[in-house]
Amino acid sequence: MPRPSNTQARRLQIVRAMMDVIAERGYAGATIADVARAARLTRGLVHYHFTDKLEILLCVLDELVRTHGMALDARLSSARNNPPRELRHFIDAHLALPGRGVAGPPKMFFSGPSPEVRKALRANWIPGGAVAVKCWVAIGAEAVREPEVRRAYGAAVRRLTETLAGIVRRGVADGDFVCAQPAVAAAAIMGAILGTFALDASAPGVIPRGSAAEAVLAMAEGLLGTGGGR
Amino acid sequence: MPRPSNTQARRLQIVRAMMDVIAERGYAGATIADVARAARLTRGLVHYHFTDKLEILLCVLDELVRTHGMALDARLSSARNNPPRELRHFIDAHLALPGRGVAGPPKMFFSGPSPEVRKALRANWIPGGAVAVKCWVAIGAEAVREPEVRRAYGAAVRRLTETLAGIVRRGVADGDFVCAQPAVAAAAIMGAILGTFALDASAPGVIPRGSAAEAVLAMAEGLLGTGGGR
Amino acid sequence: MPRPSNTQARRLQIVRAMMDVIAERGYAGATIADVARAARLTRGLVHYHFTDKLEILLCVLDELVRTHGMALDARLSSARNNPPRELRHFIDAHLALPGRGVAGPPKMFFSGPSPEVRKALRANWIPGGAVAVKCWVAIGAEAVREPEVRRAYGAAVRRLTETLAGIVRRGVADGDFVCAQPAVAAAAIMGAILGTFALDASAPGVIPRGSAAEAVLAMAEGLLGTGGGR
Amino acid sequence: MPRPSNTQARRLQIVRAMMDVIAERGYAGATIADVARAARLTRGLVHYHFTDKLEILLCVLDELVRTHGMALDARLSSARNNPPRELRHFIDAHLALPGRGVAGPPKMFFSGPSPEVRKALRANWIPGGAVAVKCWVAIGAEAVREPEVRRAYGAAVRRLTETLAGIVRRGVADGDFVCAQPAVAAAAIMGAILGTFALDASAPGVIPRGSAAEAVLAMAEGLLGTGGGR
DNA sequence: GATGAATGAGGCTTCATTCAT
DNA sequence: TATGAATGAAGCCTCATTCAT
Numbered sequence: 001m002p003r004p005s006n007t008q009a010r011r012l013q014i015v016r017a018m019m020d021v022i023a024e025r026g027y028a029g030a031t032i033a034d035v036a037r038a039a040r041l042t043r044g045l046v047h048y049h050f051t052d053k054l055e056i057l058l059c060v061l062d063e064l065v066r067t068h069g070m071a072l073d074a075r076l077s078s079a080r081n082n083p084p085r086e087l088r089h090f091i092d093a094h095l096a097l098p099g100r101g102v103a104g105p106p107k108m109f110f111s112g113p114s115p116e117v118r119k120a121l122r123a124n125w126i127p128g129g130a131v132a133v134k135c136w137v138a139i140g141a142e143a144v145r146e147p148e149v150r151r152a153y154g155a156a157v158r159r160l161t162e163t164l165a166g167i168v169r170r171g172v173a174d175g176d177f178v179c180a181q182p183a184v185a186a187a188a189i190m191g192a193i194l195g196t197f198a199l200d201a202s203a204p205g206v207i208p209r210g211s212a213a214e215a216v217l218a219m220a221e222g223l224l225g226t227g228g229g230r
Numbered sequence: 231m232p233r234p235s236n237t238q239a240r241r242l243q244i245v246r247a248m249m250d251v252i253a254e255r256g257y258a259g260a261t262i263a264d265v266a267r268a269a270r271l272t273r274g275l276v277h278y279h280f281t282d283k284l285e286i287l288l289c290v291l292d293e294l295v296r297t298h299g300m301a302l303d304a305r306l307s308s309a310r311n312n313p314p315r316e317l318r319h320f321i322d323a324h325l326a327l328p329g330r331g332v333a334g335p336p337k338m339f340f341s342g343p344s345p346e347v348r349k350a351l352r353a354n355w356i357p358g359g360a361v362a363v364k365c366w367v368a369i370g371a372e373a374v375r376e377p378e379v380r381r382a383y384g385a386a387v388r389r390l391t392e393t394l395a396g397i398v399r400r401g402v403a404d405g406d407f408v409c410a411q412p413a414v415a416a417a418a419i420m421g422a423i424l425g426t427f428a429l430d431a432s433a434p435g436v437i438p439r440g441s442a443a444e445a446v447l448a449m450a451e452g453l454l455g456t457g458g459g460r
Numbered sequence: 461m462p463r464p465s466n467t468q469a470r471r472l473q474i475v476r477a478m479m480d481v482i483a484e485r486g487y488a489g490a491t492i493a494d495v496a497r498a499a500r501l502t503r504g505l506v507h508y509h510f511t512d513k514l515e516i517l518l519c520v521l522d523e524l525v526r527t528h529g530m531a532l533d534a535r536l537s538s539a540r541n542n543p544p545r546e547l548r549h550f551i552d553a554h555l556a557l558p559g560r561g562v563a564g565p566p567k568m569f570f571s572g573p574s575p576e577v578r579k580a581l582r583a584n585w586i587p588g589g590a591v592a593v594k595c596w597v598a599i600g601a602e603a604v605r606e607p608e609v610r611r612a613y614g615a616a617v618r619r620l621t622e623t624l625a626g627i628v629r630r631g632v633a634d635g636d637f638v639c640a641q642p643a644v645a646a647a648a649i650m651g652a653i654l655g656t657f658a659l660d661a662s663a664p665g666v667i668p669r670g671s672a673a674e675a676v677l678a679m680a681e682g683l684l685g686t687g688g689g690r
Numbered sequence: 691m692p693r694p695s696n697t698q699a700r701r702l703q704i705v706r707a708m709m710d711v712i713a714e715r716g717y718a719g720a721t722i723a724d725v726a727r728a729a730r731l732t733r734g735l736v737h738y739h740f741t742d743k744l745e746i747l748l749c750v751l752d753e754l755v756r757t758h759g760m761a762l763d764a765r766l767s768s769a770r771n772n773p774p775r776e777l778r779h780f781i782d783a784h785l786a787l788p789g790r791g792v793a794g795p796p797k798m799f800f801s802g803p804s805p806e807v808r809k810a811l812r813a814n815w816i817p818g819g820a821v822a823v824k825c826w827v828a829i830g831a832e833a834v835r836e837p838e839v840r841r842a843y844g845a846a847v848r849r850l851t852e853t854l855a856g857i858v859r860r861g862v863a864d865g866d867f868v869c870a871q872p873a874v875a876a877a878a879i880m881g882a883i884l885g886t887f888a889l890d891a892s893a894p895g896v897i898p899r900g901s902a903a904e905a906v907l908a909m910a911e912g913l914l915g916t917g918g919g920r
Numbered sequence: 921g922a923t924g925a926a927t928g929a930g931g932c933t934t935c936a937t938t939c940a941t
Numbered sequence: 942t943a944t945g946a947a948t949g950a951a952g953c954c955t956c957a958t959t960c961a962t
Contacts, residue, residue: 003941003945010946026375028258031931044948047933134374141371143432144364145256154433161436187437188426188445192418195425199417202373203384206391207417215418215453222452223445236921261956274923277958466942486835488718491935504944507937594834601831603892604824605716614893621896647897648886648905652878655885659877662833663844666851667877675878675913682912683905693924693962700925721952734927737954 011049013039015059023134027057027142058152061139064132065156068093072163083171084226088217090164094193095213130201136194137201161190168224178225189220240279243269245289253364257287257372288382291369294362295386298323302393313401314456318447320394324423325443360431366424367431391420398454408455419450470509473499475519483594487517487602518612521599524592525616528553532623543631544686548677550624554653555673590661596654597661621650628684638685649680701739703729705749713824717747717832748842751829754822755846758783762853773861774916778907780854784883785903820891826884827891851880858914868915879910 017039021030032053036043050056072093079085143153165186171177179185196212207215247269251260262283266273280286302323309315373383395416401407409415426442437445477499481490492513496503510516532553539545603613625646631637639645656672667675707729711720722743726733740746762783769775833843855876861867869875886902897905 003939005945007946024375026258026371028256029375032933033931042948043932044935044950045946048946048948051933053932137371137374140428140432141256141367144367145254145259150432150434154436157429157433157436181438181441184438184441184445187429187441188422188449191425191429191437191442191446192422192449193425194428195421195423196418198370198424198428199387199421202370202380203387204380206384206387207421208411208414211411211414211417212421215414216421219418219422219449219453222455223449225452240921262958263956272923273957274925274960275921278921278923281958283957470942484835486718486831488716489835492937493935502944503936504939504946505942508942511937513936597831597834600888600892601716601827604827605714605719610892610894614896617889617893617896641898641901644898644901644905647889647901648882648909651885651889651897651902651906652882652909653885654888655881655883656878658827658830658884658888659847659881662830662840663847664840666844666847667881668871668874671871671874671877672881675874676881679878679882679909679913682915683909685912693960695924697925722954723952732927733954734929734956735925738925738927741954743953 007049010041010045011059012063014041014046014049014056015063017041018056018060019063019131019135022057022060022138023131027138054146054148057139057142057149060135061149061152061156064135064139065159067132068160072160083167083174083176084221086167087164087171087220087224090167091189091193091217091220092213095196095216133197134201137198140194140198157190157194161186164189171224176226179223185223188223189216192216192219237279240271240275241289242293244271244276244279245286245293247271248286248290249293249361249365252287252290252368253361257368284376284378287369287372287379290365291379291382291386294365294369295389297362298390302390313397313404313406314451316397317394317401317450317454320397321419321423321447321450322443325426325446363427364431367428370424370428387420387424391416394419401454406456409453415453418453419446422446422449467509470501470505471519472523474501474506474509475516475523477501478516478520479523479591479595482517482520482598483591487598514606514608517599517602517609520595521609521612521616524595524599525619527592528620532620543627543634543636544681546627547624547631547680547684550627551649551653551677551680552673555656555676593657594661597658600654600658617650617654621646624649631684636686639683645683648683649676652676652679697739700731700735701749702753704731704736704739704746705753707731708746708750709753709821709825712747712750712828713821717828744836744838747829747832747839750825751839751842751846754825754829755849757822758850773857773864773866774911776857777854777861777910777914780857781879781883781907781910782903785886785906823887824891827888830884830888847880847884851876854879861914866916869913875913878913879906882906882909 014035017035018030020038021034025034030053032043032046035056036046039046046056050059072090075089075093076086079089139149139153143150161183165182168177168179168182168185172179172182193216196207196216199206200212244265247265248260250268251264255264260283262273262276265286266276269276276286280289302320305319305323306316309319369379369383373380391413395412398407398409398412398415402409402412423446426437426446429436430442474495477495478490480498481494485494490513492503492506495516496506499506506516510519532550535549535553536546539549599609599613603610621643625642628637628639628642628645632639632642653676656667656676659666660672704725707725708720710728711724715724720743722733722736725746726736729736736746740749762780765779765783766776769779829839829843833840851873855872858867858869858872858875862869862872883906886897886906889896890902
């Protein structure tokens with residue numbers, strides 16, 4: 001008899017709206033009114049579903065991580081037991097715009113006809129899309145000052161870095177990579193990826209369009225002693 | 231007889247205060263009152279010297295660039311005509327904490343007895359210092375949304391990237407580096423450097439302490455085909 | 461077959477919850493959400509049973525009066541036709557903590573094994589208990605501004621004062637008391653009782669613990685010329 | 691050269707306005723906008739002079755205490771070394787409306803031609819005036835829930851009670867009063883005074899107009915064994 | 921140059937209340 | 942009866958900025 005709950009959907013709706021607004025105005029500049037407007041809801045309802053502006057931000061991070069994780073898993077699963085390819089896919093999952101060469105994004109993600117995916121593409125919510133990148137930057141900046149964000153952001157980055165370190169370790173074991181400190185290498189590569197994000201959002205044009213993934217991959221391979229062939 | 235103008239000193243004082251505040255609270259979180267308090271001035275006076283909060287931010291960027299440029303020039307001048315060493319110094323100027331090996335910070339900067347320098351060190355205003363790094367991140371985030379900041383930030387980054395590209399080009403000419411697209415390589419390395427900044431400010435601990443410069447250097451050398459010796 | 465109405469029980473449940481919340485946060489500070497939480501109900505249900513927050517407050521007053529009245533009647537009935545003893549009981553009914561000497565609270569109230577009464581005692585809903593006292597103060601404050609509350613509060617106080625005035629009048633008729641203006645005396649004593657309430661709630665400790673009833677009784681007796689024996 | 695500070699005047703102006711508003715709407719019902727309007731200032735300016743709504747309330751209490759203290763001192767100083775008269779004046783200072791008999795308010799306060807005093811009278815800011823009484827009640831209610839207010843309110847009441855206890859003690863020493871526990875008696879009388887306040891504000895009419903001071907005095911004298919002559 | 925009062929826009933949040941289910 | 946989503950009106954407070962002195 002009670003009205004069926006639509007909380008999950010509403011929350012996602014609000015989180016998505018927050019992402020759009022953050023991409024345009026930054027976190028501090030994103031007002032609840034903006035978010036409500038973008039979600040076509042009332043301010044009151046936004047606060048009915050979230051206690052805090054901060055809680056929304058944290059959920060944005062979660063969503064970013066979730067989306068990212070899905071894209072990453074999809075790619076990595078197609079390259080199991082081949083660390084060099086996994087490395088490519090890892091970088092590509094972060095930096096490749098749809099349609100780049102290396103391995104191509106998994107069909108399930110970028111070519112499906114699902115209208116939701118189309119909309120996501122249009123709205124740049126895919127990882128590597130402009131909205132997501134700007135959100136990463138905004139959250140990173142907020143992490144500098146807000147301990148709670150720092151914690152969550154740090155955890156997310158650490159998880160990714162650890163995944164990467166695992167790839168490096170397996171590559172070393174297989175004789176594909178040469179690396180004395182996989183953890184350090186992974187962190188450096190992660191930094192390069194995030195730095196590319198940041199640069200693209202903050203100083204568009206500095207990194208020539210389309211060259212990002214390729215260049216970072218080259219750096220990573222160079223770092224891991226794979227570049228012999230280049 | 232009018233009192234002698236102290237405007238320049240005041241402006242610097244305010245800019246420095248703004249840096250401290252930004253490092254602690256971010257740009258949006260930095261109120262004029264905070265800045266005035268940090269500078270031990272009154273709110274009114276801050277607005278007497280700057281029309282805008284934005285103008286202060288732009289001056290912070292200028293100051294960052296100026297300081298940075300000085301440190302960079304000092305280092306590069308000691309390595310003229312040796313691109314590989316210049317590359318090391320370039321990276322080191324950004325990422326090295328005082329006391330790292332490569333060439334050591336120029337005397338004029340880090341061992342001088344000047345009390346002002348001491349204070350700068352203490353307050354981390356030196357490039358690579360925590361305050362400066364956090365300011366870079368904050369300004370980068372602001373650049374995402376504020377065109378004026380984006381312009382200035384982009385110009386600063388472009389200038390640095392161009393310097394780096396010059397080093398790469400000379401290295402290629404000398405046969406020290408192998409690189410088909412110096413501009414792309416320079417941008418990628420620049421991204422790695424800034425990414426390391428960001429990571430250190432937003433997710434401290436992910437990059438093992440002290441490994442940053444070394445790792446980025448290794449990536450850069452790998453990218454430029456110099457890693458043969460490793 | 462409709463389910464049997466539980467409205468009365470629910471209303472009482474809500475009123476009791478409101479009392480607890482008011483005792484802790486005051487009337488203005490008591491939100492419907494607080495009340496619902498305290499009653500372990502949903503917000504919507506609270507508004508199903510009460511149109512208004514104000515209506516709940518008025519019911520709290522009713523409940524206070526009812527409980528009070530019962531305790532008072534129980535005491536007074538054991539002292540019929542003896543105004544001095546009635547006076548003692550009147551004051552005691554308001555101010556005595558359980559266990560004081562004068563006549564002792566009627567058995568039916570404080571020694572019964574009824575679990576409901578135990579709970580009431582634990583929760584301080586008994587007259588003189590902390591929750592009830594704080595509610596009186598809160599309602600009194602609200603009465604200052606809200607006409608409807610003022611009316612109800614005034615009526616309740618007037619009724620009590622009138623009861624007291626009756627005692628005084630009978631005492632004067634019996635020769636036990638000396639008093640030219642029973643109404644004024646009753647009002648003054650009522651004021652002393654309520655003032656003791658207020659003081660205990662707002663500035664705990666000012667009135668030495670346990671001395672309240674005794675002292676007010678002494679004042680009343682002094683006022684009524686009964687103090688000869690002291 | 692700096693603009694001369696008018697902070698003290700402004701703060702008093704705001705505090706007075708708050709008193710008026712509280713008397714009409716209670717503390718919770720008093721919005722900053724109301725206060726600003728009553729003071730004919732802007733909301734921003736109110737917050738420029740006070741951090742908090744709470745801070746204003748605390749200052750209202752201070753002002754109440756200050757005013758009260760002045761009236762009390764003025765009265766008491768005319769009755770030095772005569773505890774029974776001091777007692778009368780103490781009660782009168784709290785409860786007497788201007789123009790009552792006992793000793794009459796000191797000239798300096800109530801008959802001066804000072805326009806400020808006239809205005810105070812008109813606005814009921816004098817102790818015992820309706821505004822002040824309502825403020826006492828409102829603050830007392832707020833003290834129930836807000837520790838900071840409770841502290842301040844408790845301190846104020848304790849100070850008054852202590853003054854009263856001193857009078858009682860001296861009276862006992864002089865043989866004017868009979869009282870085993872001056873502290874308890876003082877607290878009880880204080881309670882009676884405050885209760886009369888509360889009753890007058892919350893249930894106007896219960897206490898017959900003009901009888902308050904007389905009745906409380908009679909109670910107090912009864913309590914202190916002075917009533918022999920009545 | 922310097923001070924500090926003053927302004928006013930607007931942000932976040934809370935909450936009583938209404939409604940669809 | 943009961944649930945919980947939804948609304949909208951305020952409220953408190955913050956702040957950049959302006960100005961009188």
